[in-house]
Amino acid sequence: MKHIVCFHLFNDYSGSPKVLKMVLQGILDKGYEVDLITSKGGVLDELTGHANLKRMSYGYHFSANPVVTMFRYLGVQLYTFLIAFRYLFQKQTVFYINTLLPVGPALAGRMMGKKVIYHYHENAFVKGAFYKILATLMQKLAHKIICVSQYQRSFLGRKSGVCVIPNALPKEFTSRLHPDAEAAFGRQTVLMLSSLKEYKGTREFIELANRLPQYKFVLVINDTDKNIDKYLKDNNLTFVKGGGNLIIYSRQSDVIPFYNSASLVINLTNPLFAVETFGLTTLEAMTNGLPVIVPIRGGIAEMVENGINGYKIDVQDLKNITEQICRILENRNLYSSLSANALKCSAKYHYSCTLYNLINSLEE
Known part of the structure; x- marks a missing residue:
C-alpha cells in the first residue's frame, strides 16, 4: 500500500489536526503518496514541500447558529462523498478518516470496497445524540478504529479491529522546547490552552487568577479576539486588561513560546459535559x-x-486547585520532583513509536 487518502473536516489549530499533521509528515517522509482533503486556514496548511502530497481544500467554518453549522457540515459531507469516487479505479488506496466527522467519504469508501481506517479522537458517548450516531456509523463502516486512550476505547461496543495508539508530538515541536525546572519555577506562571466552549473552564481560570494575584496567569483560547471579547462580555467575566495578573491571548499558530514561559499547565475541562480522550496540551507541558x-x-x-508528575482534581473544586497551585509554586523541592517525573513520563509517548504503530495499522 502506497497511497493514502486522508479526510479531515475542520482544519484549525486544535489537537486533532495537530496530530494529523505529525502523522502525515511522517508518512510522507516514508515515501507514501498522500491526498489530503480538508478545509483551509489551519495547521494542516503547513504541510508543504512534498512532491508526493496532493491537497484539495474547501471553505468551512462554524456559525453561532447551530442550524447553519449543520447545513454547512452536511454540504461538506456531500462534497467529500462525491470527491471520494475519483479513487474508484485506483488500487491499493486506503481511506484515512481523521475524527468521527467525515462520514461522507467513509461511506463512499466502503461502497467502493476501499479499506477505511478511522483515527478516533473524540468520545462520542459523553456527547450528544449526533455524535453517538456518528460513532455507530464509524463502528459499521471502519475496517479498523485507532483510539488514543484505553478510556476512549472502553466505550466502544465493537471489540475487533480496534487498537489504542496514544498521541505523540512531532520532532520539530519537541526540539524547540527548553525544559529547565529551576527557571520554570522562578516564572511563577500558570498556563492554560483551550477553546471557547463553556465547559473548557475559561470562567474557572479567570476565577483562579482573581484568587491568586501573586501569580501570573496566561490563557490561550483557540478563537478570534472578537469572539473572545463577546464571550467575556456576555458572561460578565471581568479582569484588568494590561494591568492585572491575567493575560488572555486569541488563537496562536505557535504555542511553544507559551510553554517555554510557563511554570505549571492546567486543564479545566468539566467531565460532566465533555471528557478529554487524550490531553495533547498535557503531553506538550510534560x-x-x-x-x-x-x-x-x-x-x-x-x-x-x-x-x-502532577495532580488529578475535580475541576469544580476550585479551593483544592487553588491550594495545589500554591503548594506547587511555593515548594521548590516538590516542583523539581514533579518536573523531573513529568519529563520522564512524556518519554512514553515518543514520536517514533506512535508513527511506527500508525503505519503498521495502515499497512495491515
Missing part, C-alpha cells in the same frame, strides 16, 4: 518538564499520577 493539573476522568487522567 515534554517541557512542566507539572500539570488535570480532571479526574478521561484519557487525560491516564497520563497523570497524583503527586508524581
